[in-house]
C-alpha cells in the first residue's frame with residue numbers, strides 16, 4: 001500500500017491463470033424434478049422417498065409445475081398415527097461450511113391440508129451416524145398459515161429455510177439465512193416433510209425448485225503439511241462489527257502517505273458483517289473534511305505471524321480511483337519504521353486495471369516505486385471484481401510465493417532483491433485489509449466511478465507448517 005509510483009523493478013511477465021472454478025450454486029441433484037421421466041412416478045432422480053410403500057410421494061408432470069414440466073407432490077399416510085412422508089437428499093458437508101436454502105411450495109384449493117397436517121422443508125447437518133447436529137426449517141405449511149394468509153392457496157410460495165431449531169427439543173432458537181455445519185458434520189440433508197395427523201386428515205402439497213446453495217467452503221488445509229492456525233470466517237450476526245479480538249482500525253484522513261482521499265472510520269457504515277462476510281464499504285459522503293469514507297482493519301497488536309500460507313477469499317470492488325488491498329506489515333514497524341519493517345502486499349488492485357492484481361514486497365532500498373512485485377490476470381482479461389477469488393501467499397524462510405485461486409504467479413527470494421539490500425521477511429507481520437479511494441497510484445475517482453463500492457471478504461485464513469521452519473540464520477544458503 002505504500003506506493004507513490006508503482007513498481008517496475010523485478011516484474012515478471014503477467015501470468016494468465018487457469019479458469020477459476022466459482023463455487024457451485026445449488027448443490028442439489030434434480031432440484032426442479034426435470035430429470036424425472038414424464039408422468040407420475042415414485043422414482044425420483046437424486047432423491048430418496050420415505051412414507052407409504054403404496055405410494056404417497058410422486059414426481060408429477062403438468063401445468064402446475066413452477067418451472068419446467070415436473071414438480072413433486074406429497075400427501076399424508078392416513079395411518080391414524082403421526083406419520084411422515086417426503087423426500088430427502090444428502091450432500092457431503094464438512095464442519096464450517098455454510099449454506100443458504102429455500103424451496104417453493106403450493107397447495108391447490110381442492111386439496112389443501114386439513115386438520116393438524118403440516119408440511120415444511122428443512123436442512124439438517126448430521127454426523128457419520130446420522131445424528132442431527134443442527135437443524136433449520138422453513139416456516140410451516142398448515143391450516144393456521146392458510147387462515148393467516150401467510151400461505152395463500154393456488155400459488156407458488158417461497159419458503160426460505162431460516163428458522164434454526166434446537167435438534168433435541170425442536171424449539172426455534174434463532175432466525176438466520178446462513179446455515180452453518182457444526183463440528184462433527186459429515187453430511188447436509190435436505191428434506192421435504194409432510195407430517196400427517198392422527199385423525200387421518202387429508203390434503204396434499206406440491207414442491208418445486210428446491211435449492212441448497214453452498215456459500216462458503218470449509219477451511220480445508222491446502223496440499224502439503226499446512227495446518228490452520230488462525231482464521232476469521234466472519235460468521236457473526238448481520239450488521240455487527242468485525243470481531244474486536246482479531247481486528248482493530250486505523251482511522252483518519254491523513255492520505256496515508258499516498259494522497260488517498262478517504263477518511264477511515266470504525267463505523268459499521270464502513271466495515272460490518274453481512275451474510276458471513278466482512279464488507280468494507282467506501283462511501284461518498286462529507287466526513288471530517290473528506291469527501292469519502294472507508295475502513296482499514298488490521299490485526300496489529302492482536303495477531304502477527306512469521307511464515308505461513310496466508311489467504312483471503314474475497315470479491316474486490318471496481319471503478320476508477322478504487323484501491324482494495326490485502327497486505328502485511330512488520331510488527332516491529334514502531335521501532336524500525338517503514339520500510340525497514342518490511343511490507344508484503346498479498347493482493348492489490350487499482351480500478352483502472354480491472355483485469356490485473358499485484359503481489360509486491362517493499363523493504364529497505366526497494367520500496368514505493370522500487371517495490372518488487374508481479375501481476376496476475378484472468379483468462380480473457382476478465383475483471384477480478386466480477387467474482388470471488390482466493391488470494392494467497394506462501395511465505396517461507398527465504399521465499400514468498402503469490403497465488404490466485406491456487407495458481408502461483410509470482411515468487412520473490414533474497415536473490416530477487418537489488419544488490420546490497422536486505423531480506424527483512426523473517427520477523428512477525430500483522431495483516432491489513434483496507435479499501436482506499438484515490439491516491440497517486442490509482443488516481444482519483446471520476447464521473448465513471450460508482451459509489452458506494454464494497455470489498456467483500458468471505459474469510460481470512462492463516463496456515464503454518466506442522467514443523468516450524470528454522471530461523472533463517474541457522475540455515476546454510478547456497479549461492
Ligand SMILES: [Ca+2]
Nearest residue numbers: 032067068070
Ligand atoms: Ca420443475
Ligand SMILES: [Ca+2]
Nearest residue numbers: 233276458459
Ligand atoms: Ca465467511
